[in-house]
Amino acid sequence: MDASKPKITIVGAGSPLTLGLLGDFYRVGDLWGSELVLYDIDKKRLKAMYAAVRRYIERTKADLKVSMATSKVEALENSDFVVVAIRAGGLRATRAYIEIPFRYGAIPIVGDTTGPSGMLKALVEIPAILDIAHTLEDVSPKALILNHTNPVTAVCTAVRMASKIPIVGLCHGYPLTKFASALLDLEYEGLRSVVAGINHLTWVVEMTYRGEDVLEELKRAVAEGRKWDVIALHPYLAGRQLLKTYGMLVSSPDRHSAEFFHYLYDWLRDPEIGRVLRSVSHVVDYDRGTLSEEFISRRRAAWERVLRVAKGEEGVSASGLFYLDIISSIANDVRRELRVANVPNRSCIEGVEEGAIVEVPCVVDRGGVRGKRVGRLTRSVTALLNLHLEKFELLAKGVAEREKSLVLEAMGLDPTTPSPEKAEAMLNEFVREMCDVLGPWS
Template sequence: MPQIVFLGAGSVVFTRQLLSDLFRFDDLPDLRIVLHDINPERLDVAHATADQLVSRFGRTAEIVATLDRRDALTGADFVINMIQVGGIDATRVDLELPAAAGLRQTIGDTTGVGGVFRALRTFPVLSAIASDMRELCPDAWFLNYTNPMAMNVWWMSQVAPELKVVGLCHSVYWTVHDLCELIGVPMEGTHYRAAGVNHQAWLTELSRDGKDLYPKLRAAIEADPELRRRVRVEIFSRIGFYPTETSEHSSEYLPWFLHSDEQIERYRLRPLEYIGISEENVAEFEHAKATLAAGGELELEEGAAEYAPQVIHSILTGTERVIHANVVNRGLIGNLPEGAVVEVPARVDSEGVHPLPFGDVPTQGAALNRSYLSVAELTIEAARTGNPERVRQAVLADPNAASSLTPEQIWALCDDMTAAHADLLPVSLGGRLEQ
């Protein structure tokens, strides 16, 4: 019986979506689903959610919930990682402390000072997971959803290069889905291809029946002045290829938007937006808990959209499909650094996930990608060497931070962030976490 482990299963909404997508495949074998979280209350809700979905979809599955990570990982075939180290309290720090210093972020979980510190507190847990997996399930696939995506997958390639690690993010799919809606073209049958880095890949192909759809997109933008007030559309107009993540995420990768009140207003950005999103997730957890306690049915989204269920389905059934995946750049993109983590198309079949060589991404896109990869590389080096100067240099290399703060202010902010996150950071980087 294949065993699928959910780490951070207390992310109840996400766990619900992944399980419902998985159970919609009617040709899968019986599964053993193991749910792990460090929060007992959230784990109980995740367990009740899984039990309800097994019943609603008429599946035969063994559902196990455990607070012990090693118990969860023993004998795993697939490990889905959704952990959020520090939870909503750490998220507030990542956004509010920089904002008080004059550095505005919208999401703060992938790049910039928020992404750097989120990575630094996640790496020790990833190292422990990797150690457990080497011992307890060395052949399992590690399917990562936790942000910062590229940094986390890159870190795993450093501490456990022998493990099979793939980063999964559905931003490419949803970008194409939304563009198809915008230009009035069915998603099914539309061909697309993208590459770059997570949350900043470039849609280099968008076509249907051999016909390029970019002219239709440009016409739709030209006809709607409000579309031209979106960050992604501005990036598209300057770079020539559409970026594959929301305007909120995209704004943080560049120095063009968040440093200026006028730009924030013009492009309809909402600094600190992720705090509200996180609070909505907490409210949704409470709603799910109350619904389950009352014997009600949870609301489900339609369609097998998330990649992890598709990867599992392909490996277990041999069904071939192409997804976009975050993997180590080993000859995949020629004009991005070798060894960095990039996002490229990948074929999935019974043998696993096979990244497809892409060639070069557009030069102007690669130039922007390298800015992010520099932040990521310095963050990795900071954690690997225990050098706190590299933490500050990582933030200094971030275009948004450098457009808003002086070097002296960046150093002071990193001191404050280190103090605020001390319980979750290694001693070598100024924290209190013994490793």
């Protein structure tokens, strides 16, 4: 790798994330001269995104070598960093992993991380990403995968188990500082938090305002229901109940955190909490039990934006994610602190298995991305994390080995799986529906 001019490959480059990453080049500012390779199995989307990126680079006279690759090996060969933003199986797979569990009473909210829907999603995503990792072992053994594809924990666990290629999972992360600002009447800029856990289930370890601890005050405000309009609007209704049960503030929003708990179906039946959870799904049509038209419309709008950028009618903006920050830090040996990233647990969270994929604050420099020590969470929260991590380990192993019994064990550990019989029926139906993508299963 030329220290400051790495080869960066985006797999699944037809994703809207690509335009955000392009915006990040301008934000980070020290990766000009790099090589950016776009690759997607959807040739129509690939060509449109390539046109959009080229048009914008030419218009801004940026020093960035951009190409598109039509074969996986061509795209990955000699890559230093590989950003993975695929959605294996496309819209058909999304419909299947949302709608099949719904028919068996496993009702998702987002359905991309946990619960039966998230685990079925893993069946199509993990093999595709393992294929990328194994190809990199042959053509770019020193590459780093930066993964955007959900379920992040399961995907990163599978790559850690089955490949020598390192992987870091990234998500926006949820520091809960905007919520704290509104609830405590404090200036947002003065708030700092430390959160830790697993992807889409992180917990607040510290919350300070201009150096002063305000975590206990925030807990009291939530528990007492102060400024109910703020709590309901965030929304933090499920989060409030979790605080009362587990003694910690979950930092992930209700639409994600609620899916990890056996309370989910009672929450969905609750007149207030259920209404709010359904309203923030953006994925499920609860009246029909199908993928929502809103989800499809958002995808269509994102695609239309790509076409506008390609025509020079619209610009790009930063992604709000840390992919380019990580690449810049490693390529240029610039130390950065990351709010969170998904990395193997190296004594970051006490009581959690070493090597398990956790979402924690990280530091990055030429030595790579390393999790920071956050200490011990409450006993009950640690037990929850270990339950879900064990589930994701079984799931990753089951998908990698195409072994239904292991996947069913994983589904049996998930608190939102309705019954063993329904778990098996869901799995079998999904495998039949997606057999052309999945191939044979035992």
